[in-house]
Amino acid sequence: MSAPLLSVRGLDKKFGGLAAVQQVDMxxxxxxxxxxxxxxxxxxxxxxxxxTGNIPADSGEVLLDGASIRGRSPHHIARLGVxxxxxxxxxxxxxxxxxxxxxxxxxxxxxxxPGGRSARRAREAAVEQALxxxxxxxxxxxxxxxxxxxxxxxxxxxxxxxxGSRIWLLDEPASGLDLHSRARFVSLVRQAAAEGxxxxxxxxxxxxxxxxxxxxxxxxxxxxxAEGDPQDILRDPELIGIYFGxxxx
Amino acid sequence: xTAYLLNLATLATIFGILxxxxxxxxxxxxxxxxxHAVFFGLGAYAGAQVAMLLVPDVLLAxxxxxxxxxxxxxxxxxxxxxxxxxxxxxxxxxxxxxxVTVFSEAHALTGGHGGLVGIPLPTxxxxxxxxxxxxxxxxxxxxxxxxLAIRMLMRGSFGRSLMAIRDSESAAEAFGKDVRxxxxxxxxxxxxxxxxxxxxxxxxxxxxxxxxxxLEQSILIMAxxxxxxxxxxxxxxxxxxxxxxxxxxxxxxxFIPPTQIGAVQxxxxxxAMALLMIFRPAGIAGQSAGRR
Numbered sequence: 001m002s003a004p005l006l007s008v009r010g011l012d013k014k015f016g017g018l019a020a021v022q023q024v025d026m027x028x029x030x031x032x033x034x035x036x037x038x039x040x041x042x043x044x045x046x047x048x049x050x051x052t053g054n055i056p057a058d059s060g061e062v063l064l065d066g067a068s069i070r071g072r073s074p075h076h077i078a079r080l081g082v083x084x085x086x087x088x089x090x091x092x093x094x095x096x097x098x099x100x101x102x103x104x105x106x107x108x109x110x111x112x113x114p115g116g117r118s119a120r121r122a123r124e125a126a127v128e129q130a131l132x133x134x135x136x137x138x139x140x141x142x143x144x145x146x147x148x149x150x151x152x153x154x155x156x157x158x159x160x161x162x163x164g165s166r167i168w169l170l171d172e173p174a175s176g177l178d179l180h181s182r183a184r185f186v187s188l189v190r191q192a193a194a195e196g197x198x199x200x201x202x203x204x205x206x207x208x209x210x211x212x213x214x215x216x217x218x219x220x221x222x223x224x225x226a227e228g229d230p231q232d233i234l235r236d237p238e239l240i241g242i243y244f245g246x247x248x249x
Numbered sequence: 250x251t252a253y254l255l256n257l258a259t260l261a262t263i264f265g266i267l268x269x270x271x272x273x274x275x276x277x278x279x280x281x282x283x284x285h286a287v288f289f290g291l292g293a294y295a296g297a298q299v300a301m302l303l304v305p306d307v308l309l310a311x312x313x314x315x316x317x318x319x320x321x322x323x324x325x326x327x328x329x330x331x332x333x334x335x336x337x338x339x340x341x342x343x344x345x346x347x348x349v350t351v352f353s354e355a356h357a358l359t360g361g362h363g364g365l366v367g368i369p370l371p372t373x374x375x376x377x378x379x380x381x382x383x384x385x386x387x388x389x390x391x392x393x394x395x396x397l398a399i400r401m402l403m404r405g406s407f408g409r410s411l412m413a414i415r416d417s418e419s420a421a422e423a424f425g426k427d428v429r430x431x432x433x434x435x436x437x438x439x440x441x442x443x444x445x446x447x448x449x450x451x452x453x454x455x456x457x458x459x460x461x462x463x464l465e466q467s468i469l470i471m472a473x474x475x476x477x478x479x480x481x482x483x484x485x486x487x488x489x490x491x492x493x494x495x496x497x498x499x500x501x502x503x504f505i506p507p508t509q510i511g512a513v514q515x516x517x518x519x520x521a522m523a524l525l526m527i528f529r530p531a532g533i534a535g536q537s538a539g540r541r
Contacts, residue, residue: 073422086419090419095413103424112406
């Protein structure tokens with residue numbers, strides 16, 4: 001396996017007396033899809049928030065291409081190529097589908113974007129391609145708030161897709177999808193991984209995890225209990241017991 | 250009668266500039282400020298001082314008013330934009346209270362409670378523009394330029410970034426938006442435009458004092474934006490026409506005694522606000538679900 005693109009070393013986060021993330025180590029390799037699995041409250045989303053700088057870590061390190069990104073702001077980390085989705089989607093609700101995707105790839109905090117007409121055309125092409133791959137071309141001018149549930153889910157992926165980010169952190173992106181939409185989602189994510197995108201996915205549906213994941217990291221109570229091949233992890237009776245609510249001592 | 254209508258039209262145009270500039274903050278960026286009258290006042294005092302001490306040129310006064318308001322808006326933006334939502338409202342309220350005191354006490358700059366009197370008649374590049382109709386044309390031209398600039402900016406990446414922040418600040422950050430920088434920029438821009446409105450106001454009134462820049466004025470401007478409709482060009486203008494012309498219209502109704510006009514006006518404002526929030530929360534001409 002090639003060198004990790006993103007590494008987490010000894011990451012710790014406490015909320016008051018609660019250890020949300022404890023001494024977590026994890027490597028994300030290029031083109032490898034890692035699923036973060038664990039019961040509710042295991043610290044999966046908190047781990048994403050620590051990686052993306054949304055909340056500061058108490059200790060530990062987050063390395064991108066071997067360089068520390070801990071302590072950097074979320075927008076800075078995003079510009080380095082780490083894109084994420086949210087459980088509650090957080091779409092730009094009053095903007096159209098096309099504007100949502102376009103806004104996701106316009107970074108400069110100034111009155112206009114640099115690069116002139118050619119850069120603008122490249123951004124527009126990236127938007128159209130992302131809409132096409134996510135099946136949202138027909139809804140391009142609809143407002144995000146007016147979309148159906150599955151379309152909203154795909155829009156959250158389209159925004160990430162258009163950014164061309166090297167790392168995708170997807171927080172329950174397939175929850176609530178019908179079977180047809182789920183199959184489309186699996187195909188979309190597989191294609192991205194085949195193109196070399198490094199993907200880390202939080203997912204409660206173990207069927208999707210089995211279908212998609214190259215590796216699984218199992219978290220419980222903030223600690224990583226196991227990491228490895230999906231078949232090995234999902235056959236471990238102790239881990240499955242924890243996942244389905246049989247508490248370990 | 251013509252002079253009366255020209256007076257109303259000029260005031261409506263100046264308030265149109267104020268409402269359009271506040272709409273940048275409230276409608277496009279989701280930043281609720283109750284201190285817009287402060288920047289209106291800063292522009293008015295700066296414009297008046299330029300006219301009284303240097304030359305009564307509208308262009309120069311507008312530039313000075315806009316620059317002073319922009320510069321001092323950093324005092325609000327830089328510390329207050331570190332906090333979110335209701336905390337910014339509280340910070341702007343504090344600034345509004347403080348500014349009224351400063352405007353009342355800084356006699357050398359503002360003339361204190363008595364205000365600045367004797368502001369000379371306006372000129373534009375050497376031409377006299379003091380006639381009521383001509384000055385209205387100048388104000389309309391400034392409003393048109395401002396609306397054009399807002400339209401261009403809001404249709405571009407800057408506008409999309411602001412609206413992204415308004416709809417989800419954390420998602421905007423996750424897509425590389427420097428939220429603090431963008432918010433600072435829009436506050437400075439909105440306040441600068443309010444300052445331009447202030448400079449025009451000082452020329453028009455030929456007198457400015459603190460009474461025009463109180464919390465009530467800030468709330469009136471905010472009501473114009475919210476009632477008219479946020480995040481559209483037309484919304485704030487509709488709000489201005491409604492809230493500025495309503496008192497004038499009421500005075501023509503023979504069955505309302507002159508002493509009761511204020512009370513009737515307050516009742517209508519309150520009822521209109523309540524009904525709008527229930528049936529059309531985005532305002533009369535604001536964005537609503539399923540329509541742009």
